[in-house]
Amino acid sequence: MAELLWSLQDSQLVARFQRCCGLFPASDEGPRESSAGPSEGETPALGVGHLPCANGKGGGGPPNGLRRDAAPQAYVQRYVVKNYFYYYLFRFSAALGQEVFYITFLPFTHWNIDPYLSRRLVIIWVLVMYVGQVTKDILKWPRPSSPPVVKLEKRVIAEFGMPSTHAMAATAISFTLLLSSMDRYQYPFVWGLVMAVLFSTLVCLSRLYTGMHTVLDVLGGLLITALLIGLTYPTWTFLDRLDSASPLFPVCVLVVPFFLCYNYPVSDYYSPTRADTTTILAAGAGVTVGFWINHFFQLVSKPTDSLPVIQNIPSLTTGMLVLGLTKFAVGILLILVVRQLVQNLSLQVLYSWFKVVTRNKEARQRLEIEVPYKFVTYTSVGICATTFVPMLHRFLGLP
Structure with a gap:
């Protein structure tokens, strides 16, 4: 085994x-300055591209002989696409x-x-x-x-x-x-x-x-x-049915994910894993709180105990497609506005609290800044997506 x-x-x-x-590696011609290639959205001339990697010869990740907890370095690898x-x-x-x-x-x-x-x-x-x-x-x-x-x-x-x-x-x-x-x-x-x-x-x-x-x-x-x-x-x-269990349910939904994000396993170098995990848990917490808000304030009709079975899935029509895309565009626009506003505000508050220079990108990677600002931002996004966007749809007459 x-x-x-x-x-x-x-x-x-x-x-x-x-x-x-x-997919084949190209002949080793040494590192280059630019890393733009097919992976960056461009089709390479003659089927050749290049991008960052972890040693002078190949792609990213810990190469042979490198500690598995060491941070990869930026180099360039060329490759040939034949299919x-x-x-x-x-x-x-x-x-x-x-x-x-x-x-x-x-x-x-x-x-x-x-x-x-x-x-x-x-x-x-x-x-x-x-x-x-x-x-x-x-x-x-x-x-x-x-x-x-x-x-x-x-x-x-x-x-x-x-x-x-x-x-x-x-x-x-x-x-x-x-x-x-x-x-x-x-x-x-x-x-x-x-x-x-x-x-x-x-x-x-x-x-x-x-x-x-x-x-x-x-x-x-x-x-x-x-x-x-x-x-x-x-x-x-x-x-x-948990979203209607208790008025204290949102507290649990917010506190537990935040605790998990703040106590994420420590790495010897920075990677986007903690940030991505915080984004996912925060969005999930926001969505769950949004469903609780909808139920608690009766913003949506109460679901029946037995789930209805729709005999046939409606055929996709041009009208349905246009309506769906319109609702999606309206919703995404509101989410982007909320995301930007909450992110800027939370960063400003955290920068001021920890006395960090504004627009310091490296400061965003600090645990005490990265986790709170991402959690607040994407929790707001989750609540907006499940509560305020449907309200906006109804206000605009989008069924």
């Missing part, structure tokens, strides 16, 4: 997958696993599809992401080494590899949506299962193609997610 696990963690296995999909179908397919699939996709997809689901589904999706997404992020910083397993692996992303290079939170999020979202909707809507279950498997598979394979994870990282993420869904599934109905 140990030998099998070791082989699944081998960077050569990832490199072979990349070569089979037409652009796989390149664009997996780059698009990788984007579907980014937090920004879920932070837009979940509000869209709430405003245009079903608040019931969005509530469950948010709860499971937050749980899975927190467990995955903390596990990374406890295990501190390095990402695939480069060479031989080509790495196409630079923002997460400073993070550790095990487990793949992209794989966890994609699997959690797709299968939670499937399990939550099958008793509420009538549709061919097989097609829903196929879509869930296809979505999670594409995101998982994209983590190998981009060189960000080993096979063991991806499989570990899938197994942890399956375990979490299996353990929590019997409690989903109970969790749906």
Whole structure:
């Protein structure tokens, strides 16, 4: 068993997958100043690109001989793309696993599809992401080494590899949506299962193609997610009713996530993991408080005890599409305004409290500043998305 696990963690296995999909390292011509390449949104001339990595020869992550808790350095790696179908397919699939996709997809689901589904999706997404992020910083397993692996992303290079939170999020979202909707809507279950498997598979394979994870990282993420869904599934109905349990419920929802963020595992160098985790937990707390506000102040009609089954999912029409996009645009605009205002205000207060020079970007990474400002900002975003945006929609006559 140990030998099998070791082989699944081998960077050569990832490199072979990349070569089979037409992604090859270019000849070593030394580092360059610019890191713009296909990973930055440009198509390279003659199929060649380059981006930061952790040594002078290959991509990011702790290279051979480097301590696994040491911060990666910025260098440049060149690569050759020989199959652009796989390149664009997996780059698009990788984007579907980014937090920004879920932070837009979940509000869209709430405003245009079903608040019931969005509530469950948010709860499971937050749980899975927190467990995955903390596990990374406890295990501190390095990402695939480069060479031989080509790495196409630079923002997460400073993070550790095990487990793949992209794989966890994609699997959690797709299968939670499937399990939550099958008793509420009538549709061919097989097609829903196929879509869930296809979505999670594409995101998982994209983590190998981009060189960000080993096979063991991806499989570990899938197994942890399956375990979490299996353990929590019997409690989903109970969790749906927690938002009306007590007037003190919002206090618990805010205090516990903030405590978890402030006591996040300490790393020997700065990485975006703590900031991303705080953003996710804060957004989840804000959404949950927003649902409580809606119930406590009776801003929405009280849900029935038995969930209605819609016989047929309505066909998508041009009018529905335009209405959905309009509601989404209005909601995102209000969220962006709230986010910017709350972020600026919270930073100003914290800078003044800790006597930090304004606009000091490095100060934002300090624990006592980063966690409070992100938590307050994204809690406000979550409350705005679930409470004030629907109120604005009704005010504007957008059903």
